[in-house]
Every structure is written in C-alpha cells, then in structure tokens.
Amino acid sequence: MTDPQLWWYVARASGLVAWAAMTGSVVWGVLLATRVLRSIDNPAWLQDLHRWLGGTALIMAGLHMLSLMLDTWTHFSPTEVLVPFAAGYRPLPIAMGIVAFYLLVAVYGSTLLRPRMPQRFWKALHYGSYASAILVSFHAGWSGSDVGSWGYRLAAFTLLGLTTVAVLVRVLTAAAPLPPPPRRHAAPPRPMTVTATYPLAREVLGVDLSMQDGTELPIWTPGAHVTLYLPGGLTRCYSLCGDPADRSRYRIAVHRAGSSRGGSTWLHANAAAGAILDVSGPDNHFTLEPAPEYIFVAGGIGITPIRAMIEALPAHRRWRLVYIGRSRATMAFSGELQQRWPEHVSVYARDETGVRPDLARILDGTTAAVYCCGPASMTEELAALVPAPRLHIERFTPISQQLDGPRRAFEVTCTRSRTQVHVSAHQSLLDALESAHLPVYSSCREGICGACQLRVLAGHPEHLDSVVGDEDKDRADIIYPCVSRSRTSSLTLDL
Template identity: 40%
Template sequence: MDMMDLPLRVTRMTWEAEGVAGVRLSAPDGRPLPPWEPGAHIDVRLPSGLTRQYSLCGDPRERRHYTIAVRLVAAGRGGSAEIHGTALVGRELVVTGVGNHFPLGDADEYLLIAGGIGITPLLPMARVLAARRATWTAVYCGRGAATMPFRSELAATGADRVRFVDTATEPRPDLKALIGGLGASAAVYCCGPNNLLDSVTEICAATGISCETEHFGAAAPSSGTGDGEAVELELRRSGTTVLAAPETTLLQAIRNAGVDIESDCEEGYCGTCETRVLDGVPDHRDVVLSKAERASGRTFLPCVSRSHGHKLILDL
C-alpha cells in the first residue's frame, strides 16, 4: 500500500483509561498495512480536515491494524475532542504517512520511562525488547491509576520488570537513582510531559547515559540568535532570499517569499514542515528531531526554530 493518502477504516474504539480512547484502524479490503518499528507515529486526517499525529501503540508484528490512543485535552487544539466526540467506527480516515523520530536503537540494557499518555510509543518498545529477551526495565508514572492506559498490557509484557507509580498516592520515582544504577552502555527512552523529559535529559547528560525522548508539546527556546534578531534565508532552489524579521517565524517568511511549504501544528512537534538545510547552523526548538538529526544540522523545522548565526541556506 502507498502510504500517501492511505484510507483506513476505524474498526474499533475502546475506552483504555479515564479520558483515553483507543482507536483501531484497518485497511477496508483487509490487506496487510505497511510495516513499522517501535517509536513510529502516523499522521491522521480527521473528518473535519484537521491532521493530527499519534504514536502507534500496538504490536509491530500485527500487520492488519494500526492502533493509537488519544487522551482528551479540553484546552487542546481540537483533535482529541473530535476523536472523543465523533462516532468514528465504520468511517474511513486518511493516514498520510508513517514516520519515526523516536527509533529504538541498540544498547546492552534499556530503561523506559513513561509519563501518562507517553506510554504509547514505549509499549511497542517493551514488546519488542521482551521478544528479543533483552535486558530492560520500565517505570510508568501517572496521576491516578484509572488515568493510566495499558497498565495490564505492560504488566503482562514485563511482569516484575515494570514499576507503576501513582503520583496521586505515592512519591515520584527517584530518577537520579534509577538512571545512576544503569551501566555505561545502557539507553534511556522517555516520553511524557516536558518537565519529566527535561529532568531525565539533564540527569542522563550528567551521568553520560544515552537518552532519547519524545515530547507531546513544544520545547522552550534554546540559546542562539535571539528572537530579537532577523535571520536571512536563502531559498536555493527558488533563487530567492528573504529576511525573517524578529517577530516573524522562518516558516512565515518562507511563505511570504511565495514558496509553498506544508505545515500542520506550527508549534514544533508534528514534523510536517521539516526542511533540508544546505548551509548554516539551525537553532533547533522543535521536539521532533533526534539528537543525531540535530547534531547533523542537515534538517530543521522552520515553524519554531531560528539560527545560530544570521543566515541559513535552505533546499527550497
């Protein structure tokens, strides 16, 4: 199947936890779906026309269905409310792509840390690690056991390898002790709210442990060319140069130059506007790209990012 504009039918919706709906998507003709690896996400076009990105949380070995889980966010951008409030079973939704900015790499041991709905990309990792007989443990935190989806699935996968922490009734886990007890060749994978990811990233950096994270919201600006300075953008293929004023995003400046560029969230966490960088050093402010992708400097997200310098040359 071609992953561009792939129509899938909603064949089941389930109540996975308080405020969390599970959605199963299948090909209308029953054919196997394109393969995916743990950490992958899909872009789903909802009936309203909104496109939203959700982590795949099923078993990668199951090729007949894609499964996502969506927490209702009352103050969100509308996607979760539409999924929770619409009779979707039997309807076709369009999946426009499978991507993976959070791949599971090789390590001697693994620590998975989930916060709330952040369990969704980590559950497939746990399944694959268990199947490999790898050395791994998981810590799953949530405020109230009833709000934590896939508890039973994770427990069945990991048994005594998994620790559940209900922060409404018990202290938060000692992340320094958990990470400090890992071997030098271990890897930490963490998904959840920004404060959890910031803490885990800081501890891993201090201890020299490999760390990969996935956010569900935009990151804070990093230090680089400040928002008070303009950035010159040379759009190489278009033969155009444009100056992005301090109050203008680089994405908007590109559009102002008459160059079409796709986007969705415009907050740095969907990856739709990812653009190739030919020269210059991006100031990454997204929460999509991996450490390796950021370090390479070959790509960035112009919706939120700026520049460590006054000029970028882009493949546009």
C-alpha cells in the first residue's frame, strides 16, 4: 500500500534539494561574474553548472509546491501554495518561499531569453537571484517542519553561510575598483627543452617543450601563447595548441611563412629534440569568455588557439568552426577536427573551392560570440561584419594605426620606483622605460601580444596597439608601452 505521507516526504525532500541547488547556482554565478578563481576555472564549465543548478532548483521548487498541494496530510490548497499570505500556517515565511519561487522563474526565464533582451535588463533581473536565495533561506529556516533536527540545522547553516559569503563577495568585488593588472617583472625567460618535433602539415612544424629540470609547467588557458627568444635577438609568440591539463609539456605549431622575418625559418631549421630554447609566458589576451554559442573562424595557422578553445568546450555547447586555408595539405589539424566533429567543422581549402567562403552569409543573423585568428584581410572583414562586443580577435600582424598628430615628446612619472622618464619623439615609451632601468615585461614589441601592459594612474594615453579595444583599455586604465604614447604632456604609471 502507498504510504499516505508519500507526498509529504516528496515535499520535504524536493524543498531541501531546491534550496541546495539554488545556493549552488548562486555560488557558481558569483564565481562566474567575479572570476575570483580565474587562474584555475573554466568559464564555459562554470556557466553550464550555474545554469544546470538554476534549472534543478526551479524544477525541485515546482515539485515541492506541487507535492504540498497533493499531500492530504498538511492540506495546502493551490491558493495557499501560489498566493503570498493566503496560507493560514506561518503566512510570512510561506509568502517568502512563494516570492522566491516567482523570482527564480523570472531569473531563469530571462536567462533563456537573454539573446533577445537588452543586457542591462537581463542583468537587473538576474540580481533577483540573490534576493531569491536569501528568501528561500528564511522560508526554509522558519517554516520547515524539520527545523528541530540537528542534520537539518547543519544543512541550513551551511547553505545560509555559502549564500552569505557569495553575496558578500559579489558586493565587495562590484564596489572595488578594477583590479590592477598583474605585476609583470622582466624575469629572465626560463630555458626549456624541445622534447619532440613532428610535421603537422606542409610547412607546419609541431614542437613540444618541457621544463629543463622536469618540473611542472605553469597552468594555461585556451588562447594563451608563449614567447620564444631566438638567436639574433628575435622574439616570437606562438599560441599553445596542446592539452591545458598536461603540465609536462607545451605544444606549439610553427608555420614557416614565405614572409618569415626569421623566427619560423630558424625554428624549422634548428628545433630538434634536445635543443634548449628560452621561453617566457604563457600569457593570454585571447581568452574564451562564456557565451551560449560560438563561431570560430580560423585562417591557416590561426587554428592553433582556436583548437585549444574547441577542446575546452563542454560537450553540448553550440559551436561551429570555419577553417580557411590554401589547401588541406597546409592546414594543420584539419583532418583531425573534421573527423572528430564533422557536424561542427567546415574546412574551406582554396585549391578546392577556388574562392574564400562568404563570411557575411555565414554570419548572417547569428548572435553567437565570434572568435577569429587569422590574417589581416580576414580579421578586418570580420571587424566590419560583427559588432565589437561579440567579436574576439587574435591578429598575426598589428593593425596599422596613425597618431592623431606629429610624434611628440612627453614626460612619465613612475610612482612605485619614484622615477621621472623623458620619452623623446623618436623613442617608444617601452624603450625609454628600459633605458631608465625600469623592468617591463615585453614580448612582441609590436602591440599584438599584450605582454607589456602597464597601469595608467594619470594622463591620457594615445593607444596604438592591436591587443584590445580602446574602450576596454580606458575602462581598465591600461597602456601597452611598446607602441602607445601619450596625448597629454605627461603620464603617470603604476611602475
């Protein structure tokens, strides 16, 4: 015979699960919004878990309310379960639970409709999740029939504590000014050993690098690159394209370009197992940010950071790769990618198609985040097609930028080192800082890699780099001194 209190048990269990899932969703949401664990987290996974927990909380809360209506022992009518203050039993805490449920519906619904609503509106609605989590805690702690049991109290304190910490972290990080960029020191690059080389495609050499002393390598995230210091003063940046979880080696792919300035030619001729190379990084200015859908566009060797991003995506993420090259024989990873994800990957080899694919048609109507790494012609075409907030670009070459007027000298005050530096009209800011023996970490020295980033405390920079958009730099008060200068007669730097 069915237990007459079955629905009562279901109501209690589903209520507890809804509360735990709600708390988990808030905690994961705060981790996602603040990225306080940026060095070890993965935004795509954080977002998936955040959403899954939110959906679970909603379903369990619905089941909790339904089972209360079906339960013949406690006798809650639909009106008492759905209308605040209609219940005769503990009307205030019950009303809190009902309002929390409606807030949860609004928050989750707005997330599903996010692509169709203004970001500000979605964000404002999303703050309702904090109120919902707090109301749920009061509802459960005040009206729950298990309040007297020690197990329930322990769970309640844990969940309420987690919610409180999450809300505090969110409030404090929102109120705090943007964190200063990580301090970079001109530490000497570390020697690394080439452990293997192998052809990845015609003119593309795969190179595996490990620490010379066999120790673990620093963690990296998809989109990151390392800088190689080659003979003759050459420095070259290469995207990492291996497995981020493999701490024993970095994998890069080196394309010997016809336009090589010497770096790739040297590596093709000299990189062999056992060779020692000076390497710095990894650095990442092409990070994979959370989005419901992605379109990746890779041109030639631009596939390397994109491949690492694709590998990091959760299995059910909506994505598509448009991979363009001269011929399949020159396109690293093209066969492997198409074999593993045939429904996601489109390879356009110009010796087969004759023309480049119509990117305007491919991107027509999409709201996906677009990540592109490729030659200037490709990145410029995409910049004209995709709104800046949805477009993420890594360039092979810098955008050509013009100064607004003649090159002028300016003065720089470096607050930490208490040093004044004069930058002449014919000198880069980075050169002037280095001449004054101020250590600035740098890599490409062309305004592409972002390694030399410094924080501006006063003055108005003239941005000439190709790392990120000017608005982002001004909002974060940063400058890339290898190419950028000053609009004002003086700049104050946090250096």
